[in-house]
Structure formats: C-alpha cells, structure tokens
Amino acid sequence: MVELVLFAIGLIILVKGADFLVDGASSLAARFKIAPIVIGLTIVAFGTSAPELVVSLTSALKDNTDIALGNVIGSNIFNILFILGISAMIYPLVVAKNTVWKEIPFSFLAAILVVILGLQLPINTGNFNLLAISSLEVEGVITRSGGFVLLSFFIIFLYYSFGIAKVTGASQVSIKKLTLPKIILLIVLGLLGLTFGSRIAVDNAVTLARLLEISDTLIGLTLVAVGTSLPELFTTIAAVRKKSTDIAIGNIVGSNIFNIFLILGVTALVKDIPIKGIQIIDILVLWFSTLILFASLFVWKRHRISKIEGFIMLLCYVAYTVFLIIRG
Numbered sequence: 001m002v003e004l005v006l007f008a009i010g011l012i013i014l015v016k017g018a019d020f021l022v023d024g025a026s027s028l029a030a031r032f033k034i035a036p037i038v039i040g041l042t043i044v045a046f047g048t049s050a051p052e053l054v055v056s057l058t059s060a061l062k063d064n065t066d067i068a069l070g071n072v073i074g075s076n077i078f079n080i081l082f083i084l085g086i087s088a089m090i091y092p093l094v095v096a097k098n099t100v101w102k103e104i105p106f107s108f109l110a111a112i113l114v115v116i117l118g119l120q121l122p123i124n125t126g127n128f129n130l131l132a133i134s135s136l137e138v139e140g141v142i143t144r145s146g147g148f149v150l151l152s153f154f155i156i157f158l159y160y161s162f163g164i165a166k167v168t169g170a171s172q173v174s175i176k177k178l179t180l181p182k183i184i185l186l187i188v189l190g191l192l193g194l195t196f197g198s199r200i201a202v203d204n205a206v207t208l209a210r211l212l213e214i215s216d217t218l219i220g221l222t223l224v225a226v227g228t229s230l231p232e233l234f235t236t237i238a239a240v241r242k243k244s245t246d247i248a249i250g251n252i253v254g255s256n257i258f259n260i261f262l263i264l265g266v267t268a269l270v271k272d273i274p275i276k277g278i279q280i281i282d283i284l285v286l287w288f289s290t291l292i293l294f295a296s297l298f299v300w301k302r303h304r305i306s307k308i309e310g311f312i313m314l315l316c317y318v319a320y321t322v323f324l325i326i327r328g
Contacts, residue, residue: 017189017193049258055198072260076286092307143272150265
C-alpha cells in the first residue's frame with residue numbers, strides 16, 4: 001500500500017530531522033557556554049518528543065485534532081507498556097528513588113489533568129455494565145485556557161527537574177563540538193525534516209484511515225503513536241543494552257510528561273482540541289499504565305522492574321492493541 005510506505009518515509013524523515021535539530025541546537029548552546037545540565041533537560045529531552053509535537057501541531061492545523069490527541073495518549077501508553085516492557089525483558093530496570101518519588105507522580109498528574117481540563121465523562125450511563133461503560137466515548141474540549149494550564153505545569157516541572165538535577169548531578173550530556181556552518185546546516189536540515197516529514201506522515205495517516213474505514217483517533221492511538229515514539233524506543237533500548245537503566249526509565253517518564261504538558265499544551269494554544277473518538281477504556285489504560293509502573297517500583301520497595309513484570313506489561317499492550325483493532 002503506497003500510503004503506508006509514504007507514512008513510513010515521513011516518519012523516517014521526521015525522526016532524522018529531530019536528531020539533526022538536537023545535535024545542531026546542543027552544539028550551538030554549548031558554544032554560548034550554556035551548561036550541559038540545562039541542555040540535557042531542555043534540548044535533548046525535547047528532541048525525543050519533537051516528532052509527537054510536530055505531528056500533533058500539524059494535525060491540529062489541518063483540523064485533524066483526533067489524530068493529535070490519539071497520538072499523545074497512544075504514545076504514552078506505548079512508551080510504558082511496550083517500550084519499558086520490552087526493555088525490562090532485555091535487562092531488569094533498576095530505578096533511582098528520585099524517579100520513583102518525584103517524576104512518576106508528575107506523569108500520573110499529567111494523565112489526570114487531561115481529564116480534568118478537557119475530557120468530560122458522560123453521566124447518563126444507563127445500566128452500570130462495566131464493558132458497556134468502558135466503551136462509551138468521552139466528550140469535551142481542551143481549550144486554549146486548558147493549554148495554558150498544561151504549559152504552566154510544564155514550566156513547573158522543568159524548574160523542579162532542574163533543581164533535582166543540580167543536586168544529583170543528573171542530565172549531564174556529552175555534546176559534539178561542531179563548526180558554526182555545520183551547526184547551522186544541521187538546524188536547517190532538522191527544521192526542514194520535522195516540517196516535511198510531519199506533513200507526509202499526517203497526510204498519509206489520514207488517507208490510510210479513510211481507505212481502511214477506521215477513525216482518525218484509532219490511527220492516532222496506534223500507527224501514528226508507535227511511529228512518533230520510535231526515538232524513545234531506540235534511545236531506551238540503547239540505554240538498557242549499556243545497563244544505564246535509570247536513564248532508560250527516566251527518558252520514558254520524562255517523555256510522557258512532555259507529551260501531555262508541552263505537546264497538548266502547545267497544540268491547545270494553537271487550536272482548541274475537541275474530544276471525539278476517545279473512549280473511557282483508552283483513558284483507563286492510560287491511567288493503568290502509569291499506575292502499574294509506579295506500583296511495580298514502589299509497592300514492593302524494590303525500585304526495579306523484573307523481566308516477568310516487563311513481560312506482563314508487554315502482554316497488556318498487545319491485548320490493548322488487539323482490542324483497538326477489533327473496535328475498529
């Protein structure tokens with residue numbers, strides 16, 4: 001199918017564009033003597049979330065807000081259940097206390113705020129059959145004021161993370177020393193890659209949805225979400241193979257916080273995000289994935305995710321994906 005090939009090409013251009021932009025921007029920041037800790041918490045952290053941001057913005061500007069929201073929710077679910085699940089199966093994930101106590105609660109707060117700000121759960125559910133209720137669609141709008149609230153929390157999170165990193169010495173990144181012409185070239189290529197890659201990916205995702213006769217939301221929750229999460233997948237697996245498991249899980253938790261606070265916040269500022277196509281089950285899975293991560297690290301006070309727990313998380317994602325396909 002031509003559209004699927006073009007969608008994949010768009011994602012490749014998008015991801016590569018994000019890499020170029022991060023390398024160029026990091027080197028430029030280093031030339032201006034900006035501390036590596038600041039670069040790590042801003043430019044590098046932004047880099048892995050850049051595909052989600054650009055795709056969501058492009059979708060919103062093209063009036064495909066279903067894809068924008070589905071992309072964020074789907075990416076967050078994929079990040080925890082699939083990426084951390086498969087990573088834990090490669091090597092058990094041991095996590096620092098700062099991540100458990102300070103960053104993961106922020107991630108859950110972000111998931112709750114989406115509901116508070118925009119997703120108005122239906123009240124008249126008829127009978128209280130759990131399966132029937134879970135299949136109900138949620139309604140509402142994430143307005144510009146809601147976007148401002150999300151961005152405000154994002155700024156608080158950045159300030160908070162910066163304070164933690166200064167104390168622990170985290171987020172120190174190695175930065176390539178490049179010549180100014182090469183820095184400019186990388187930034188320009190990165191911006192072009194993000195712009196054109198996102199357009200190709202979004203346009204063909206919409207076309208695929210039409211051809212397969214499925215909703216834009218479902219495409220956002222699955223194909224687009226997985227595609228835009230590829231940077232997180234590659235960087236996390238690379239970190240796990242080097243046995244830098246705390247970096248791996250910190251990358252995922254940070255990305256999930258960026259996705260809601262920054263990406264939904266910016267997207268809502270640009271255009272109100274009407275909620276349609278998202279079901280209660282999707283929100284519950286989003287909450288469940290964050291809770292299961294916190295529980296596996298906190299309840300037994302081991303601060304680690306074992307291979308068995310990783311396998312269970314992976315199974316949960318497969319089950320959810322099968323459910324989405326059946327739902328159509």
